[in-house]
Amino acid sequence: MATKETKQRGRPRSFDRETALEQAVRSFWEQGYEATSISDLTRAMGIGAPSLYAAFGDKRALFDEVVAEYGRLYGGFISRAVAEEPTARRGVERALREAAAEYTAPGRPRGCLVISAALNISPASAEVAASLREMRRSNLREIASAVRADVAAGELPADTDADALADYVGAVIQGISQQARDGAERTALEAVVELAMRAWPEAAGSRSVAGARPAP
Template structure:
């Protein structure tokens, strides 16, 4: 393929797309999908509505980019922890510990965008709600697979209920996100995470 590197014709964009996208992440993260209006977005992104639509498409397309950007910058710790640690236990332990920190970092919205941004949506936003729900289910499925792998390898007892344990972890993480949104501080979330790990089965 030819590496085309010709200058882009026409009037250049007067704002930084990445910066604007980050502001959109913040708005959606704070207020959720439906409660964030185009008017909110144009204000926080510092651009006009036509510029927003030209650069990002409609609200739903912008939100799709926002979710991807959120995953890249903030939400990837769960996948990373589960993938990088040598056991399910250490992966989940690390993920919970990191969640306590991530969900309460000062200077940015609290909790998890994937968990909270598309709850209570009107039927018109069902597509968005379904996509985030699918991500949550995929996350729990990933934990469950990791647990099953450890059961198979003998790192976890043979009678471990992988389905229940994975959903328990998902439940705690989602609960921690809401606690963070309700004002719980990092210390409290870390205590929750530490308590939650007491459930983990001992290695056989």
């Protein structure tokens, strides 16, 4: 017959799942997917390995939940900006400015988890890299779609390359993330945004105005 002491010893450790998940987010955000070990996670989350596996599954399953939680708490601003602003230009400028703010926010890791978590990853974790890559490409498709809508509406020149422009924005966002991880401050990144937006195509019909000679 099991004693009271045996029963207590066999009980799963109770913990706040939401708090533990938030600590897992920080661990993966700071160190990346592959560099974060189970022991790193259990130490950060304050739980034992059996509790981690019971509550979250294996490391990959936990990471998938971490990415979803990251998106809920810190991400999603690019999609929102592009969807809510009336033109692609305004949506992109808002997204870039929010990136400069979000990626340097005090009290949490710098940069973007979706961009940095799968850097220098081994072939064994290729599915993780592919999943994050698809998330980034989804943002680029949304930007390209907004650009095409502006071309159709006459807001941008008919010869605007929507995919190339979206790729350009993606490169700027990834650069902002890396610069933030390297210690760049928000004001410096906002200056980058100002320069980046100068490359945006002029609105259709504005070229002649911009290039017009002043009246004598």
